[in-house]
Amino acid sequence: MAPSELAPPLVVTDALVIRQDAARAVGRSDLRVDRGRFSHVGPNAPREGATVIDGRGFAVVPGFVNTHAHVAMAPMRAIADDRDLAGFLEILFAVDAHRVEADVEAGARAGIAEMLLSGTTSFLDLYYLEDAVARACEALGIRGFLGWAVLDPELTTQTGRPLDNAERFIERWNGRPLVTPLVAPQGVYVCGEEVWRGAKAIADRHGTLCHFHVSETRREVSDHIAKTGRRPVEWLAEIGFLGPRMVAAHAVWLTGREIELLARAGVGVAHCASSNAKLASGGVAPIVELRAAGATVGLGTDSVASNNSLSMLREMHLAGLVQKNHRWDAGALRAQELLDLATIEGARMLGRGDDLGSIEVGKQADFSLIRLDHPTLLPARPEAVVSHLAYSASEESIDSVYVAGVPVVQHRTLVRGDWGRIRADAEAAADRLWAFRPSPS
Ligand SMILES: [Zn+2]
The missing domain is CATH 2.30.40.10 (Urease, subunit C, domain 1)
Incomplete structure (x- = not known):
């Protein structure tokens, strides 16, 4: 359509x-x-x-541009609250292993409804079974930039090799007006060098974006140093992964040199202020420094399991307040800059600055x-x-x-979907998924 x-x-x-x-x-x-x-x-x-x-x-x-989401996780809101990333992922991975395409689609429709009702018209997603998300985007009329998650084959619950799955997904959905498919390495903690190189090769072959998590927590950084002798962004630069059309989510724990590496390579950064604060990632992402170095920065909600909202209004508010307070500088990340990140800068990060993000x-x-x-x-x-x-x-x-x-x-009502039906389907998905939630340890 x-x-x-x-x-x-x-x-x-x-x-x-x-x-x-x-x-x-x-x-x-x-x-x-x-x-x-x-x-x-x-x-x-x-x-x-x-x-x-x-x-x-x-x-x-x-329309707002949400540059990092896992929209299909709508039924998992509040499933792992008040835990740090390690404790959060323990629950999420246990539940995620039981997801099937029908509940991914039901979750995506509920998440997209929440996005549309809060003024978001484009979002960048990272998940698997993205065909279900793509169908939900076309049904409800939002622009989805959909990244098929890739990771080491021995660590995935996907059927088949994740890199192959991602490439087939791109081939199936390329050229649609609302859906833009892409490849999405999950992070250095589950992706070895071969996956990073393979993802870049796919992105180059098909001219797509490549979206990934990086340097979200100190633990991720120290584990990677222990494994490779390098910090994640330094290591990604060394293996030749960084470049334009790359969008990194989080980027909280960066050195000055890593900020330079990201900015010089033209990597965009999706800042997830709410998710980072709620998971107590500690510190504050160096957004002011990244922008000063020339990097393009957007705002991302991350999933409702870690935010717990998909509202870009809330995201602008918190991103601004956190930077100001942390830096003892009320002029840091001003209102106009926050709106820029949520609109035109986000569009630029998606490679669509000439087409989206402003009224011209x-x-x-x-x-x-x-x-x-x-x-x-x-x-x-x-x-x-x-x-x-x-x-x-x-x-x-x-x-x-x-x-x-x-x-x-x-007038606050979805035009192309019935909320009553979307809600009922997503509640049914939640009933099934919450049964797999491990008892909190
Ligand atoms: Zn994420």
């Missing part, structure tokens, strides 16, 4: 538009969408043949209408609205969401 071919022309009049263009313009404007893309941004949009929405009570913001003529019409009369957006002044998005706006203020000009949420 190509949504841009289905979308009728659409005009939004006199809304408070947060463009996220080069000038970071915020102001009253009309918008027109033709064939899924913005065709007019400014006063007096032509209305011929279009559905017209009165935008006076709304802010319009680009020619770009895909992925955007949300946000109610300016919601209490968390008061005062609804143009000079305050970016701060509201970064620090105070509630998900409940997000009235309607469009992907490629197609409505996917209208």
